[in-house]
Amino acid sequence: MAALLAQLLLTGLATGAIYALVAIGFSLLWQGSQVVNFAQGDFVTLPAFVMLGVMGYGLPLWVAMPVALLVSLLVLGVLFRRVLVQPMLRHGVMPLVIATMALSIFMENAMKNVASAEAYPFPGLSGGIDLGPLFLDWQSAVTLLSAVLAVLALHLFLSRTRTGRAIQATAQNPAVARLLGINVDRMILITFLINAALVTLAAVLISPAYLVKFNNGEAIGLTAFCAAIIGGFNQVRGAVAGGLLLGVTETFAATFGPDQYRAAVPMVLLIVFVLFRPQGLLGRREERRV
Amino acid sequence: MTDRSPVLELQSVVGGYGRMTILNGCSFAVARGAITTVIGPNGAGKSTCFKAIFGLLAVREGRILLEGQDVRGASPAALIARGVTYVPQGRNLFTELSVRENLELGGVALGSAAAMRPLVEAALDRFPILRQKARDQASTLSGGQQKLLEIARGLIAEPRLILIDEPSIGLSPLMVKEVFATLTGLRDQGVSILMVEQNARSALAISDHAIVLESGRTRLAGTAQEILNDPRVARLFLGGDAGDAA
Numbered sequence: 001m002a003a004l005l006a007q008l009l010l011t012g013l014a015t016g017a018i019y020a021l022v023a024i025g026f027s028l029l030w031q032g033s034q035v036v037n038f039a040q041g042d043f044v045t046l047p048a049f050v051m052l053g054v055m056g057y058g059l060p061l062w063v064a065m066p067v068a069l070l071v072s073l074l075v076l077g078v079l080f081r082r083v084l085v086q087p088m089l090r091h092g093v094m095p096l097v098i099a100t101m102a103l104s105i106f107m108e109n110a111m112k113n114v115a116s117a118e119a120y121p122f123p124g125l126s127g128g129i130d131l132g133p134l135f136l137d138w139q140s141a142v143t144l145l146s147a148v149l150a151v152l153a154l155h156l157f158l159s160r161t162r163t164g165r166a167i168q169a170t171a172q173n174p175a176v177a178r179l180l181g182i183n184v185d186r187m188i189l190i191t192f193l194i195n196a197a198l199v200t201l202a203a204v205l206i207s208p209a210y211l212v213k214f215n216n217g218e219a220i221g222l223t224a225f226c227a228a229i230i231g232g233f234n235q236v237r238g239a240v241a242g243g244l245l246l247g248v249t250e251t252f253a254a255t256f257g258p259d260q261y262r263a264a265v266p267m268v269l270l271i272v273f274v275l276f277r278p279q280g281l282l283g284r285r286e287e288r289r290v
Numbered sequence: 291m292t293d294r295s296p297v298l299e300l301q302s303v304v305g306g307y308g309r310m311t312i313l314n315g316c317s318f319a320v321a322r323g324a325i326t327t328v329i330g331p332n333g334a335g336k337s338t339c340f341k342a343i344f345g346l347l348a349v350r351e352g353r354i355l356l357e358g359q360d361v362r363g364a365s366p367a368a369l370i371a372r373g374v375t376y377v378p379q380g381r382n383l384f385t386e387l388s389v390r391e392n393l394e395l396g397g398v399a400l401g402s403a404a405a406m407r408p409l410v411e412a413a414l415d416r417f418p419i420l421r422q423k424a425r426d427q428a429s430t431l432s433g434g435q436q437k438l439l440e441i442a443r444g445l446i447a448e449p450r451l452i453l454i455d456e457p458s459i460g461l462s463p464l465m466v467k468e469v470f471a472t473l474t475g476l477r478d479q480g481v482s483i484l485m486v487e488q489n490a491r492s493a494l495a496i497s498d499h500a501i502v503l504e505s506g507r508t509r510l511a512g513t514a515q516e517i518l519n520d521p522r523v524a525r526l527f528l529g530g531d532a533g534d535a536a
Contacts, residue, residue, distance in 0.1 A: 162402055169395050172384040178346075179376055180443075181367035181399030 003133035008251050014140035015209075016247020017147030021202040022224035023231065023239035024154065025195035030233055031171035032191035035085055036097050039104035040199070041221020042111075047072045048203040048212040049111055052120055061123050061204075069200045077196035081189060104217065112214040124208025143205045150201055151240055154194065158236070167191060219263060223250075226266035230273045232283020241281045245269070295358065297322045297451050297482040298343070303352035305342045306506075312338040314506035315352065320451070321499050325473060325483045327514065329490040330503035331526070336486040337379065339503065340453045343484075344376040345369055356451070367399045373450035377440050379459055379486075385429035389420050392428050392439055396446030406446060413442040417472075434465025441472060451482045458489045470496050494518045 022040060029035040037043070047068035054064035084103060088096040128137035158164035169177040170187040178184050202220075210216055223246060231242025246266050254262040273280060296319035306312040312335045320326045328336050341347040343354055345364050354362045356372060366376070384392050393413050397406040414421040417438050423431060428439060437457055444452060454473070458466040466489065473483055474496050487493035494500055500517035502510040510517060517523050 160403070162398060165395060165403065166398050168387075169384060169398060172386060173382075176382045176384060178366060179344075179378065179382060180395060181365070181370040181447075183365075183367065183399075 007134050008255055009248060010134060010136060011140060012248030012251035013244055014143045014247070015251060016227075016244035017144050018202050018206045018243075019220075019224050019227045019247050020240045020243025021147055021150060021198045021205075022220060023227035023243045024151070024236055025198045026225055026228040027231075027233060027236055027239040028191045028195055030228075032167070032188045033081075033085060033089065034093050034096075035089070036093070036100065036225075037195075038097060038100040038221065038225070039107060039217070040195075040224060041217030041219065042104050042107040043072075043076050043196070043199040043217070044203045044206065044220050045111060045212065045214065045217040046076065046107065046203075047200040048122065048207045048216075049115055051203070051207075052115075052122065052212055055123075065200075065204060068203065069197060072196040072200045073193050075196075076199060077193040078189070080196075081192045085192075104221070108214050108217065115214060117214060119211040119213040122207035122212050139208055146201060146205055150198065151236075154198075154236065163187070163190065223266045226270040230266075230269055230280055232280030235280070235282050238280050238282035245281070295322065296320055296355075297357060298484065299353075299355040300339070300343070301353040301355065303339070303342060303349055303354060305347055305349040305351075306338065307347070311350075312506050313342060313349075316503065316506055316508060317352075318501045318508045318511055320482060320484050322482050323477065323480045324498035325477050325485060325496060325514075326499040326501065327490070327493045327497040328484065328486045328501045328503055329493070329517075329523075330509075333505075334503040335506040336503055337455050338506075340376060340378070340455050340484075340486060343369075343453060344374065370399055370447050370449075373448070375444035375447055375449035375452050377444050377452065377454040377457065379456035381433075381436050382440055383428040383436055383443075385427065387428060388425050389428055389431070389439055390414075390424045393420075393443050393446055396443035400447055409446045409448065413445055416445070417442050432465070434461045434468060437461060437465070437469055438472065441469070445476075449481065451484065452476065453484050455486045456488060457485065458487060458492070466492065491518075 022044060025043070026037065026040055029037050050068040050071045051061065051064040054067045055061060084099055085096065088099045125138035125142055128135055128141070158168055166177065166182045167187045167190060169180065169182055170184050174184045177187070206220065210220075224243065227242035227246045228239045229242070230245060231240065232238030246269065249269060250262055250265045253265045298320040299318075301317055303313050303316045304311060316335065316339055328339065330336055338347060342349050345361075345366050345368070349362050352362070353360050356369070356374065361369060361372070384395060387395070390410065393410045394403060394406055397409060400406075414424060419435060420439055420442055423435070428436065431439060441454070441457075457469050457473070461469065470492065473485070477483055477498075485493060485497070494514045494517060497514035500512065500514045501508055502517065502523060510520065510523065
């Protein structure tokens with residue numbers, strides 16, 4: 001039984017690590033410019049399709065990945081901010097939220113039109129390693145390791161570099177940041193670019209297991225949104241904790257409970273947190289910190 | 291030979307918010323290594339003037355000369371790099387960050403954290419109360435300590451000119467005294483200070499020069515003593531006659 005629980009924990013952490021990457025994006029965008037991006041899940045699907053498209057020309061995954069990253073930085077980073085966020089944010093947070101919902105519907109239908117409703121396989125790693133009674137498959141191991149390295153790199157970037165500290169200052173108080181000579185607009189753009197890079201990494205890691213389908217973003221986006229809130233919406237480390245907690249809970253719920261209710265787990269947890277700990281696992285009231 | 295040229299000069303500056311014009315040809319000079327205080331009634335354009343100097347407000351006409359060079363339209367980052375620091379009125383700290391982190395962010399536009407470290411240490415040496423509370427969240431400081439932290443953070447960029455807006459607002463008389471003592475100490479070290487202050491009588495007492503703004507124009511300019519002794523100023527802005535002020 002202990003071995004089964006440990007195995008489930010391992011699998012849940014690997015799934016949760018992907019949720020965490022997407023949830024960090026939610027958190028960063030919120031802190032950087034009060035954007036709650038309901039198209040975030042579709043942001044994961046788009047680079048997956050781009051990679052499949054590039055590989056369709058016979059090119060390997062390692063060539064497809066930088067191409068997808070470039071497209072993500074341009075479309076999900078620069079264009080998303082310039083075309084949608086900047087004009088809509090002037091009208092308040094709610095119109096922007098609705099606009100991101102519209103973007104989600106548009107992206108899903110556009111991807112469906114281009115790639116059909118079929119679920120496409122995505123290259124992943126097979127095999128694994130026996131760790132005593134546990135089996136760690138290479139895909140989960142690479143997923144966990146990649147997510148840990150990405151979170152670590154992001155943490156070091158935000159806390160140790162001049163640009164990272166300027167992003168922190170902007171997230172804390174853009175008006176004061178501007179007084180200190182920080183180019184607030186550039187820092188906000190960088191947070192959008194970081195989000196674009198994170199969703200691309202999430203696409204690489206999640207697609208082998210979930211396949212690539214036009215509406216995959218719905219579940220991923222909703223789960224990551226719940227993870228960000230459960231962890232504490234205004235904390236990157238909260239998003240990591242929320243993602244891992246959701247990944248593990250979902251895996252246990254699917255094993256010991258009816259599988260058809262698995263999708264409800266994030267929402268149930270979200271309701272519990274909203275009722276009993278609205279600031280989330282690691283968040284603090286009224287705090288805004290990267 | 292001492293440089294007698296003004297550190298900052300405003301020449302017929304016109305500007306405001308949107309279509310509303312607040313500064314109507316504002317002109318004055320700020321002496322080097324001295325405290326110059328701007329006084330005037332509410333709505334005279336004192337704070338707007340500071341925002342215009344610091345590049346936070348579009349200037350429609352006129353020139354803003356910093357050490358003889360026109361800096362009209364320059365960004366805050368460019369002005370900080372040229373030795374100007376702006377300490378606005380109210381509380382302008384990263385309240386969730388520690389005192390030390392706030393100081394470190396004072397030079398974030400200028401250099402790396404490592405390059406800022408000696409400057410942060412120098413600021414903590416200058417303000418022992420801040421060194422005692424270096425690890426505390428900025429929100430836990432008293433109002434006066436927060437203002438000292440803002441001044442200390444401004445000093446990280448090693449400014450030659452400090453624009454400080456209403457430094458005494460909301461502070462106890464004891465803290466006002468400490469803040470003003472800090473400003474005179476900086477002046478004695480050669481830093482030029484341009485201050486807006488509602489507490490005109492106390493501000494003029496530590497100032498070398500003064501400017502009276504009214505409706506976005508300079509009405510009077512002179513030494514602080516001249517302004518303090520001017521019966522019109524005493525009647526309009528100091529709440530009494532010149533005899534009271536002396």
